[in-house]
Structure formats: structure tokens, C-alpha cells
Amino acid sequence: MIADLVTVVLLLLGSLLSIAGAIGLFRFPDLLSRLHAASKPQLLGLLLVLAGVAVQIPHWGPITTMGLIVVFQLMTTPVGTHMVGRAGYRTKHLRRSMLYRDELAEAVARAEARVAAERSRTTDH
Numbered sequence: 001m002i003a004d005l006v007t008v009v010l011l012l013l014g015s016l017l018s019i020a021g022a023i024g025l026f027r028f029p030d031l032l033s034r035l036h037a038a039s040k041p042q043l044l045g046l047l048l049v050l051a052g053v054a055v056q057i058p059h060w061g062p063i064t065t066m067g068l069i070v071v072f073q074l075m076t077t078p079v080g081t082h083m084v085g086r087a088g089y090r091t092k093h094l095r096r097s098m099l100y101r102d103e104l105a106e107a108v109a110r111a112e113a114r115v116a117a118e119r120s121r122t123t124d125h
Contacts, residue, residue: 007052014048017041030095031088039081043073 024037050066057063088094089104096102
């Protein structure tokens with residue numbers, strides 16, 4: 001009885017977080033905000049759903065499989081969203097007015113200046 005109640009609570013919380021992330025994908029105005037909505041609540045929602053399933057199936061086989069799913073999601077979700085965010089930044093698919101502080105602008109300007117200098121050197125020779 002208590003395990004069923006814990007499972008229901010975990011599944012409902014996980015589902016609500018996943019729904020909130022999906023709504024955020026449609027409602028947020030720019031790429032970076034949407035990435036936040038796609039990664040944070042979705043990952044926590046998945047963890048809560050898997051925890052609810054683990055409460056109901058207390059066998060080592062499914063629990064280790066769910067543990068592997070959790071580990072891979074924790075390793076790949078932040079890296080994937082970071083790479084998509086950087087690609088969106090470099091292709092100008094964001095609203096700069098919504099950025100609180102643009103910490104990447106200086107590094108991108110230096111890289112573009114370096115590429116331009118290399119191009120001018122190769123065309124001069």
C-alpha cells in the first residue's frame with residue numbers, strides 16, 4: 001500500500017515535470033530558453049518516473065537497466081544541450097536582448113578575428 005502511494009506520487013511528479021518541459025518548448029521565445037525547458041525538467045521527470053517504476057519492480061535486472069539509463073541521460077543530456085546551444089549561438093538563432101550577460105561574445109570575436117587573419121595571410125601569399 002505504501003509502495004503504491006510512493007509510486008503514484010513519483011509517477012505524477014515525473015509526468016508533471018515532463019509536461020511542463022513540453023509546454024516550455026512551445027511557450028518560450030528563444031532557443032536557449034527552449035533548451036532549458038527541454039533538458040532540466042525532462043531529465044528530472046525521467047528520473048522520477050524511473051524511481052516510481054523501481055519501487056514497483058524491486059528486482060536487480062530492471063533496476064540495473066534503469067540505473068544505466070539514468071547514468072547515460074545524466075552524461076549525455078547536458079553535453080547535447082550545450083552543443084546545440086553553442087551551434088545556435090554561432091548561427092545567430094537566439095535573441096541577444098534576452099541574454100543577461102554574453103560571456104561567449106568575446107571568445108567568438110577573437111576566433112573570428114583569428115580566422116580572418118589566417119585568410120588574409122593565405123590570400124597574400
